[in-house]
Amino acid sequence: MRYINRHPRKGAQIMLMLLPFVLIIAAWFIGSAVRLEANPHDKLLPGLTQMADAVERMAFTPDRRSGDYLLWADTAASLLRLLAGLALSSLLGLSIGIIAGVFPVYRAALSPLMTVVSMIPPLAILPMLFIVFGLDELSKIVLIVIGITPMLARDLEQRAREIPQELFIKAQTLGANSWTLILRIVLPQLLSRLITSVRLLLGSAWLFLISAEAISATAGLGYRIFLVRRYMAMDVIIPYVIWITLLAWLMDVALRKLHNLCFPWAEGERK
Structure with a gap:
């Protein structure tokens, strides 16, 4: 064999x-x-004992200054930013993907724009975002949106263009208008692909989030990692990195389960 x-x-x-x-x-x-x-x-x-002590200190001992449990406070701050960015990116990417993928007139304008925007390194414009949107939450969310949306839009546009034209012709023969075509044919196909695309871009979303938090934040997983690096606190950094990886993996599993539940007919249910 x-x-x-x-x-x-x-x-x-x-x-x-x-x-x-x-x-x-x-x-x-x-x-x-x-x-x-x-x-x-x-x-x-650091050894296992050192990292266990660091986890005990960060997750189960209140901070002397704020009284917060730092690991959980950082996790909540980061997840709120990440989920807000992913939600906005998904909405914008789906909308642009449908418009550019279904309507040739709008595709002529939107498709080249998304191609060019997707080539811009999001981290290169991070200082501009801080100047325009300030140093608070909005700039961090906008960075995720700018980094993720063009990729989502291009992927969903391509998926929309791959839908067999026979389906559109048959639906129009039966009297379907543009809205009916989008709701009954295009949207189910693109929602399935959207979940898969978000799964593939989770790593990039975390990268943009950690980068923004490292530069300007008062809480968050990225903020804490870059704060303790000055003390060479690897016993804190390594558990935080493992925790971020675990969170990303759990999000991927949840999205995969959601995909299989909502779209069992799609190719992704075998993965």
């Missing part, structure tokens, strides 16, 4: 899935043990 046709069994597949994580964790703790043995005050590779 050719190697390309060999598939792991279920037990072997689980082992292969866990193997990279086990190797990374083992390498970390071995390196940490070696460095801490040489220097008990080493901060570069």
